[in-house]
Amino acid sequence: MNQHMRPEPVPFIDIAAQRRRLGKTIDEAVARVLAHCQFINGPEVTALEAALAKFSGARHVVSCASGTDALLMVLMAKQVGPGDAVLCPSFTFCATGEAVALTGATPVFVDVDEATFNIDAGSLTRGIATARHRGLKPRAVIPVDLFGQSADHDAIAAIAASEGLFVLDDAAQGFGASYQGRRLGTFGLATATSFFPAKPLGCFGDGGAIFTDDDGLAETLRSIRVHGQGADKYDNVRLGLTGRLDTIQAAVLIEKLKIFEDEIAARNAVAARYSRGLGNLVTVPRLAPGCTSVWAQYTIRLPQGVDRDGFAAALKAQGIPTAIYYTRSMHQQTAYRDFPVADGGLPVSERLSNDVISLPMHAYLDAPTQARIIEAVRGALSA
Known part of the structure; x- marks a missing residue:
């Protein structure tokens, strides 16, 4: 077959088609940021967080620099660290376990359900026992809403409650999906998501967000997001990150969330x-x-x-x-x-x-x- 006869390639994910649909709205949104020059924590960041809270039903949304930071910041806020175990499915993107390992805690990998690809409750229970047998303290479970489908949050919540763990939902691929009629973002202690460009709701770079109904956790996360700052930016009260979402990315996401x-x-x-x-x-x-x-x-x-x-x-x-x-x-x-x-x-x-x-x-x-x-x-x- 000569070169001219080759079939037109199909895009795996067609970001350009979405761009055509949105027309000038994103260009104009970005231009507004370029005009006001508040590139860090500009008004679009707060506006996006409010829009995401309304969409998901969560009381608080803390935007951040990536889905990985979203997971890491929650673990940091809960002071997860050496000697602790966090249960994760093995069939997932590496960020799920990476965030755990970065805190010094031990990820304990569990199996998934063959039909849904999501965390298997029986394996989760066995994983908790394995962690204890190894002298680790099970602190949390990170179910993943893999490929866009919600995990079985009722089953996970029941196991977590009986074992004294908190639930951090990894909805990096699942934001916008629902479980038993409720949108993701309101299950467990907190939900983390990613706005990587290939995600169903993606920005034009890296970005993420954390959803929670816990007032104290939200306050701690906002501190961690800016180096652990307290009331005075030069009195950092805890270890933190540079975990902010760029204002330009927030402007892009506001327009994309509308469709x-x-x-x-x-x-x-x-x-x-x-x-x-x-x-x-x-x-x-x-x-x-x-x-x-x-x-x-x-x-x-x-x-x-x-x-x-x-x-x-x-x-x-x-x-x-x-x-x-x-x-x-x-x-x-x-x-x-x-x-x-x-x-x-x-x-x-x-x-x-x-x-x-x-x-x-x-x-x-x-x-x-x-x-x-x-x-x-x-x-x-x-x-």
Whole structure:
């Protein structure tokens, strides 16, 4: 096939289509910041926090520099540190366990549910026992709302309450989703999210936020965000970070939040088309009862015996990108392989790392382009 005949490549996430839809609104929002020059803690930061609180139902929103900082700041506020254990799923992006390790505490990795990819309650219970057996003090659990679907927050809350742990919800991929009719942001002690550009609600750089109903925690987080400052900026009352969200990013997010609900509906329509088109060929994602997803990724599992690299190459030749989240679960990665895992091992996480692959997913994936992707998947599987 000569170069001119190559199929037009499909974007994995189409940020440009969203940019066209928003037209000049973001340009104008950024221009307002460039005019007032309050690049740190400008008025847009406060306005965004209020808009996010209204959207999520959380009493307090503390914006910050990234999703990783969001997790780390909550752990710092709760004085989690050496000798403490924090339970995390292994099948997640490394930031979940990284934030724990950065405090000096020990991440203890637990397994996930095969159908939802989210933390498995039985493995969580075993992980808590493993931590205690090792002489660690279990302090917290960080469930992850992976690929956009809410974790089973009732089951997690029940275990956490009986074991004396606090819950820090990692909604870096799940903000905008709901559980039992309530939006994420109001479960557990606090919820962390990310506004990385590829996320369903993303800015044009790094950004994040923490949601909580706890007044004291919110106050501490605002101090940690600025080097641990007290009433006087030169009397720092605790260790902190440079954890602020840029005013320009807040301005971008204010405009994007206005169309977010519409985009979530579009993402769900895209997921439904994939499910109809591929459900008889591959294992498609399944929503648990009472859960919704914002479909940060559309992750399928290939049938046993299918060569994943060959499958990806066949799609790439058709101009269709894929991605693998995650080729290695956290407990299999060099920096994390010496941390404890729940008794019984993490067989599901290991299986998923071997057979998952993600297809293009965004709010602007039109039906003809999606039909082309589905056709290419069918072709690659029958080759």
